[in-house]
Amino acid sequence: MPGPCPETPEPVPGRCGFLEVPESREPHEPGGRGGRTIRLAVAVVPAVSATPAAEPVVFMEGGPGGDAFGSIPFLVASGVNRDHELIVMAQRGTLHSRPSLACPEIDRFNATAVGLRYDAPSTGRLLVRAARECRDRLTADGVELSAYNTTENAADFADLRRALGIGRWNVYGYSYGTELALTYLRLHPEGIRSVAIDSVVPPQIVSLPWTWDSAREGIGAIFSACAAQPQCRDRYPDLPRTLTEQVRRLEAHPLTVSAQPPGGGAPVKVVLDGGALVNLLVANAVKAVDVPAALDELAHGNPERFARAQAAGAAPVIGEVAHGLTQSVACSEWVPGHSEADLLQAGRRAFPGWPDTVLAQAPQLPFEHDVCRAWNVPDRTAVQRVATRSSVPALVVSGSFDAKTGASWGPYTARTLSRSTTVLIPGIGHFVVPQSPCAQSVLASFLARPTAPDTACVAGLEPQPFTIAPEPETA
Template identity: 80%
Template sequence: MPENRAGHRHGRTVRLAVAIIPAASATPAGDPVVFMEGGPGGDAFGNIPFLIGAGVNRDRELIVMAQRGTLHSEPNLACPEIDRFYAGAVGLPFNAPSTGELLVRATKECRDRLTAGGAELAAYNTTENAADFADLRAALGIDRWNVYGYSYGTNLALTYLRLYPEGIRSVAIDSVAPPPVVNLPWTWDSFREGLDEVFAACEAQPACKNRYPDLPGTVTEQVRRLEEHPLTLTAQPPGGGNPVTVVLDGGSLVDLLVAKAVPFADLPAALDELAHGNPERFARARAAGATPVIGEFAYGLKESVACGEWVPGYSRADVLAAGRRNFPGWPDAVLAQAPQLPFQYDVCRVWNVPDRTAVQRVATVSDVPALVISGTFDSKTGASWGRYAARTLSRSTVVRIPGIGHWVVPQSCCAQSVLTSFLAHPTAPDTACVADLAPAPFTITPETEAA
């Protein structure tokens, strides 16, 4: 593919790897499914087992392409410098300026290396990404196909549908990040929505309500306490290996909550244990970050998209205001950093790509049949944003799966059934299984005395 379709850089090209997984059915339908990975920067090939396990290829061929800049594509815009920063950051205060300086330094080192190798970072954006998929369909000679994307892949899928609607039979978007609203303040809104849904589910289960009567108050108390008095602990990474030193403070607790580092079923118990002087579950979850797979995630694509399409137009004050609106009483040091995107303004200053919001923050208006799937516990892309995106998709079906977090289909048999039905009948999928769903029971532990 051209690296930059505007014709710059003397026709430099990128190479994108494509995997084609046969349909499980002996009599497959003729229109395949093409998958759009999240991130941005995730390894699409690494998620093929989850797609097969979820039955996405049950009745249709499944096509998976490594997006530009990601693992298995050329060039691969991985940043081992940033991977190594995050491995060491588990032992640092999450929101400290000194931590941010180390992240910015690692980011600049990666940027300098990638640009020295000839990469035009501004070309790694959602518009070019969508054009790659349009060219892929033509290269494979496919008349019509179905699109399935999750997380950033929904942002990409909606952009692709807006720019290249021809040949698209249907679109399924899972854990929706609508292009018009993805920005740093928005992350606080999604976190609040997902966390509220978890706490409401506990409130609706008598055993959980009686055992953990004030989870919102517990979280606020622990975020404030840990930010004022951070804990330095030794913890065993969940995947094994030597124990590592971790710092558990208010910012890192929030990051772990957004990332679902502790399973939802165990979250009330983990918060109660933390309040009673036992931080082990969160410490182990924090320690997991000490053993990343170096070079797997493409920060080059992630930063180019985030800095060109998500960050511009909103200030640091806007992020703080959104945090205060959603979590009044939390420390400003925590609220000043967008969940999952700490120090992003400083990172983008050194990444230095153009503002693309005018061409990217655009709603997709379409009558192509669409399935919009959200998990009620999703703290990264709150479930309400699925309904928001569906407002301009006139033939859309909106499904909310209770008790599920980010990337719903691999986690929910019902969602898998709905997706299969949608691919067979895009304008009339069978969603009956949703009506009987409820969040799974939460783990109830014996009461403990405060340490």
């Protein structure tokens, strides 16, 4: 149904409307068929070309819980709509959909948490309390949290294609959007011309222990790239040891410092312990090219780069991330089936010698077992932890520095996609296409010829030179 475009920092360069769908398509649940409906905002961005291809591209946002409309500027700048109309839909529960599963309670906790020990039990209790408050508020408003899952999310996109009268389209998703795209391909293959997945989350393997495998791969790739550059290798000769020493030191003796957020504003108090340091590295909060210098500076008593990155979390945009969708997906599809002991063992395998207090918390998802006990949604792993097998042409793109969704998961997922092309972009982290002109070229070529994309530009790529800071002065 046509409607006004949502108010966004940059105006939506197209026409908008909304799709109305059942909150739950499960007839045995409250709000089943014939019950409550929800509205999902949709934008259609025209192609730049005067003679666009017939099949549009539909985009699937990451997260889960990310703002799809916020990605439109990146997609347009990356040329995704150069030759194809671009369709963007706010996933169920996210910003610009109704209801929104925003959790300002968790946003406010996150703002406070920059000044707390990252992995202290007292911090975990505050997070759980914030999650419980959000859950109680949403359920009191009649939200059926169990309906906010990847199966329903995929069905929404199938409904969108039919509602728009599109015979065939191309799918492009990143991060959680790759899991969603793969689920959509598995459950609703009709009408899909091609699928491009960027920073891959394999549905059959994603779990809390999996996060440690990705962290080891991404961080390790940064260290290996430094070792391959003589100037970086000579200046920072043993980064794995430096990182382990700093994680152990900060976990034993956290630093409390005042730091100005990168965007400006008044300085805020931040606490850097071992868990915070690791989380900043996984989140790519410090640019990869600066990581060796930042670690060396930290080892010599200067935590400024990490402290400023930590301070960035002190002013979240309240309501931008739909933490309700994040938790409903994570707690039903990612967390079940693996114990807290399994998570710790995965951390020990990935980073032997690190403190257990750090390794007991999944990067990006601390205290998630506790949060999920409060969130209380049913286990859906039996229907969701399934590999997608398909002969639909697929492009699988990974960045070598990605510590959230490790690069090896691209080829792993491609094994069951029989007409897939796998591309590794060196020196790039999470969400590859907006950061890499080569990846943009490959994606455009794939959309033009899904079974024979031109990947020639990849062969000459190398990570850019790392920042080389001056040697610290000695007394």
